[in-house]
Amino acid sequence: MKNDSAASEVLTAGIESVPADVLTNTKKKFALPEGNSKWFFGTSGKTTFIGAAIFLLAICFLDSFTPVKVIPAYVKHILVSCLIYAILALGLNFVSGYIGQTSLGHAAFFGIGAYGTAVLMKYSGMNFWLTIPVAACIAALAALPLAASALRVKGSFLVVITYGFGEVLRYVAINTDSLGGSSGIPGIKVPTIFGIKMSKIGPTGKEGYLILCFLIVALLAFFMNRIEKSRTGYAFAAIREDEIAAVAMGIHTKYYKILAFVISAFICSIAGSIQVAYSSFVSPELLTSTQSILILTMVIVGGRRSIKGAILGAGLMTILPEILHSLKDAIGLSFDPWYILYGLILVIVMRVRPQGFWGNSSDA
Amino acid sequence: MDFVQQVINGLAQGGIYSLIAIGWTTVFGIVGVMNWTHGEVYMLGAFAGYFLCIMGMPFVPALLLSMLIGSGIAMAIDEFGYKPLRKKGKMAVAGFITALGLSTFLRYGANAVFTPNPRAYPDVIDYQLIPILTVGGKTLTISSIHLTILAGTMLIMVLLELFIRRTITGKAMLAASQDMQTLGLMGANSEVLIKVTFAISGALGAAAGVFVGTIYAINPMMGALAGLKGWAVAILGGIGSITGSLIGGLILGVAENLTAGFISTGYKDAIGFIIMIAVLLIKPTGLLGFKFDEKV
Numbered sequence: 001m002k003n004d005s006a007a008s009e010v011l012t013a014g015i016e017s018v019p020a021d022v023l024t025n026t027k028k029k030f031a032l033p034e035g036n037s038k039w040f041f042g043t044s045g046k047t048t049f050i051g052a053a054i055f056l057l058a059i060c061f062l063d064s065f066t067p068v069k070v071i072p073a074y075v076k077h078i079l080v081s082c083l084i085y086a087i088l089a090l091g092l093n094f095v096s097g098y099i100g101q102t103s104l105g106h107a108a109f110f111g112i113g114a115y116g117t118a119v120l121m122k123y124s125g126m127n128f129w130l131t132i133p134v135a136a137c138i139a140a141l142a143a144l145p146l147a148a149s150a151l152r153v154k155g156s157f158l159v160v161i162t163y164g165f166g167e168v169l170r171y172v173a174i175n176t177d178s179l180g181g182s183s184g185i186p187g188i189k190v191p192t193i194f195g196i197k198m199s200k201i202g203p204t205g206k207e208g209y210l211i212l213c214f215l216i217v218a219l220l221a222f223f224m225n226r227i228e229k230s231r232t233g234y235a236f237a238a239i240r241e242d243e244i245a246a247v248a249m250g251i252h253t254k255y256y257k258i259l260a261f262v263i264s265a266f267i268c269s270i271a272g273s274i275q276v277a278y279s280s281f282v283s284p285e286l287l288t289s290t291q292s293i294l295i296l297t298m299v300i301v302g303g304r305r306s307i308k309g310a311i312l313g314a315g316l317m318t319i320l321p322e323i324l325h326s327l328k329d330a331i332g333l334s335f336d337p338w339y340i341l342y343g344l345i346l347v348i349v350m351r352v353r354p355q356g357f358w359g360n361s362s363d364a
Numbered sequence: 365m366d367f368v369q370q371v372i373n374g375l376a377q378g379g380i381y382s383l384i385a386i387g388w389t390t391v392f393g394i395v396g397v398m399n400w401t402h403g404e405v406y407m408l409g410a411f412a413g414y415f416l417c418i419m420g421m422p423f424v425p426a427l428l429l430s431m432l433i434g435s436g437i438a439m440a441i442d443e444f445g446y447k448p449l450r451k452k453g454k455m456a457v458a459g460f461i462t463a464l465g466l467s468t469f470l471r472y473g474a475n476a477v478f479t480p481n482p483r484a485y486p487d488v489i490d491y492q493l494i495p496i497l498t499v500g501g502k503t504l505t506i507s508s509i510h511l512t513i514l515a516g517t518m519l520i521m522v523l524l525e526l527f528i529r530r531t532i533t534g535k536a537m538l539a540a541s542q543d544m545q546t547l548g549l550m551g552a553n554s555e556v557l558i559k560v561t562f563a564i565s566g567a568l569g570a571a572a573g574v575f576v577g578t579i580y581a582i583n584p585m586m587g588a589l590a591g592l593k594g595w596a597v598a599i600l601g602g603i604g605s606i607t608g609s610l611i612g613g614l615i616l617g618v619a620e621n622l623t624a625g626f627i628s629t630g631y632k633d634a635i636g637f638i639i640m641i642a643v644l645l646i647k648p649t650g651l652l653g654f655k656f657d658e659k660v
Contacts, residue, residue: 102460149641153648156398159460160595161644164637167592175630289588293464300461334479339472346465351448354458 045225049218056214063203073204078322080206080278083213084271085314089298090220090307091267096296097305098233099260100240101154105146105162107291108169109265111284112139113272115173118185118282128191132273139269140262147261151254163289170287184283191277198277209278216270221307228305236260297342301349303359312357317342369504370625371618372496376510376579378617379517383572384594385601385609386524387565393541393604394561397455400463401441402569403591404470409434409570410582411478414485423488427516427574434570435563441466442562447555467587474584482581489578513575520571521610524564528606533560541604589633596640602653611651615639 059076063069088110095103116135120126126134149161174182190199193208201208227233235256238246246253276282285291294317302313321338328336349356384406391399412433416426445466449458489512493505528534539547540557548554576582576590597616601608616636624632643650 102457149645153644156392156460157599157644157648159398160592160599161641163592164596164641167637168634168641171631171634175628293468297461297464300457304457335476336472337476339468340476343465343467343469343472347445347462347469350454350458350462350465354449354452354454 045222052218053214056210060202060207060210069203073206076204076206076210078319080209080213082315082318083210083217084275084278085295085298085318086217086311087213087220087271087274088268088295089302089310089314090217090224091264091271092295092299093224093305093307093310094260094264094267096299097310098236098240099257100304101150101257102159102296103146103162103264104159104289104292104296105164105166106264106268106295107287107289108166109139109143109268110272110275110291110295111169111173111287112142112265113269114276114282114286115179115185115272116269117273117276118188119179121188122185128189128273128277129193132270135273136266136269139265139272143261143265144258146265147258150257150261163292166287166289166292170284170289173284173287180283182284184281184285186281188276188280188282190280206278209274213274216274217311220267221311224307232256232259297346299356301346301356303356305360306356306358309356309358320345366625367622370621372504372506373510374618374621375614376513376575376617377620378614379514380572380575380613381590381593381597381616382610382613383517383520383568383575384590385597385613386521386606387569387572388595389598389601389603389605389609390537390541390561391565392598394537394544395442395446395450395455395558397446397459397463398595399441399565400460400591401438401445401467401470402565402594403587403589404467404474405434405438405441405566405569405587406573406576406590406594407474407582407584407587408437408470408573409566410573410577410586411474411584412570413574413577414483414582417486417488423578426488427571430570430574431567434568434573435566438562438566438569439559442558467591471584471587478584480583480585482583484581485577509578513578516571516575520568521606524568525606527564533557537561593633593636596636599640599650600643602650605650605652608650608652 059071059079063071088106091109092103092106095101095106113132113135116138117128117131120131120134121128146162146165150158153161173179179185190197192198193201198208198212199205201211235246235251235253238249238251239253239256243253272286275286298313298317299310300313301316302309302311321342324338324341325336353359384402387402387405388399391397391402409430413426413430416429417423421429445462446455446459449455449462489509492508494508494511496504496506498504528538536547536552536557537560539550540552540554540561544554547557572590572594573582576586593616597612598609599612600615601610601612616639619635619639620632623635
């Protein structure tokens with residue numbers, strides 16, 4: 001019952017808002033949506049972007065001007081990880097946020113991107129920048145069977161299909177000799193940009209990746225912000241709220257479901273390619289189900305469908321374990337407390353705020 | 365001949381998968397949540413059995429006591445994990461994520477308490493190879509441990525089937541899997557029913573854990589993969605069908621052994637997921653399952 005009313009609200013909102021906008025505000029036909037136009041404390045998306053960019057550049061190149069190193073390389077390393085996970089979380093948002101299907105197999109696409117780039121660079125000597133779209137297209141193709149299964153089953157059954165998909169790919173990676181088996185492929189060449197090696201930019205060599213990841217995250221945030229209030233975004237919303245009603249309204253649900261999976265895989269694969277270039281090494285570790293679960297929880301804890309939520313979730317879930325690791329070393333614990341706490345955090349967040357930090361309360 | 369021998373070897377493992385699968389399928393049928401913690405209940409059951417056997421308890425009482433402990437853990441998970449969400453009516457995604465969180469918590473908590481080292485059960489069952497049939501100079505055998513596991517599994521399944529068909533609580537559970545709301549209107553206490561369901565699920569999971577401990581070494585991470593294979597079996601057999609879970613489990617156990625024996629040991633664990641994906645795509649209701657009607 002509740003679903004039905006929510007669905008009709010979304011559908012009618014989608015239909016009525018366009019003519020209303022056209023009538024009242026002909027100049028601003030495509031006004032930014034209310035929800036996401038305000039970012040942090042009422043700043044607009046543009047201001048947030050400029051602020052974050054200045055902050056990032058300051059972090060990157062502060063050390064170039066000071067005699068002593070102020071910001072340790074470790075901090076920059078964690079920032080790069082945060083941003084790579086943010087790309088993944090934003091990518092998963094298409095499946096778990098927009099069309100409301102839980103996926104536990106997105107590490108597979110991350111892995112396809114990583115292995116794709118590694119294999120292409122190692123065996124065919126392809127340029128790194130060219131391998132990103134090629135690997136992403138392979139990932140998008142690999143997403144097709146998964147999307148096809150999403151057309152037949154959903155909910156808990158789809159969860160286990162996606163999980164199985166990821167696990168099967170992991171076993172393939174472990175058991176294929178040309179992919180390096182369980183030890184992976186080491187020694188991937190450092191990519192160059194305009195003739196400069198990525199590791200030569202900035203004082204620690206991580207700055208190039210930091211800027212690259214930041215630009216991708218910003219681009220994705222912009223892209224997703226626009227897609228939400230486009231025809232495609234409304235179709236996603238209708239499918240999420242009530243699929244049967246969406247079909248009845250004449251929405252081609254199969255097309256949009258496949259689209260969501262393909263875009264999602266494409267984005268996650270980009271994150272994989274960057275991860276490989278950054279660590280110059282790829283292993284089946286990237287494909288574990290723990291990785292998939294981590295990405296999913298980033299989306300859920302931050303709030304599904306929320307762009308800033310996904311970025312926040314990624315940051316939180318990357319920085320917290322690092323803090324706990326150092327705490328562990330400081331106290332001298334024999335085990336890693338992070339995963340125990342991680343489980344508790346999930347339970348507590350779901351109890352207190354089932355929709356996540358920046359989620360929409362209607363889809364808890 | 366090798367082929368038949370591999371099939372026989374796979375049956376015991378299949379019986380264990382069936383036990384795990386029934387735990388999944390009963391909870392999913394009645395509460396509607398994918399109880400991700402089931403693999404952890406199985407792991408804790410195995411550890412309970414290990415410590416009881418170490419203390420010198422004979423196998424059967426240790427098994428029964430572990431099953432009791434398993435039901436206690438499963439009921440506690442429901443009480444502290446799912447019940448508050450159920451009261452708020454936020455089971456859909458929040459329930460699933462809570463299950464993921466609890467499972468991670470229990471797995472790594474056990475890892476911290478029991479240490480990650482693998483442990484082997486003491487020799488609780490005398491190991492001997494029992495010949496079944498001799499054909500052309502080759503003898504088919506089954507080990508006494510496998511036979512015990514298979515017999516134990518079958519006994520538990522028969523008792524469960526009797527409980528569900530013959531007792532009023534069992535009949536109420538069957539009704540609950542079809543329509544919980546109407547059952548509530550008929551005067552059944554749904555909370556008690558849910559607790560009974562979790563208790564049965566936990567007991568079966570713990571039994572599977574103890575059985576597996578008699579063959580393989582146990583460690584705190586064992587629940588992750590086995591739990592998921594149980595869900596794969598539940599889907600293969602058809603959600604809500606106990607007979608389906610039994611058949612599905614035996615199929616998976618045999619298929620794994622055949623894969624390890626004739627294809628590659630590396631793909632032994634993957635075959636379960638491949639079968640499951642194929643079944644879900646070809647016949648989403650599983651072998652013996654019924655269709656969940658989608659309400660408009």
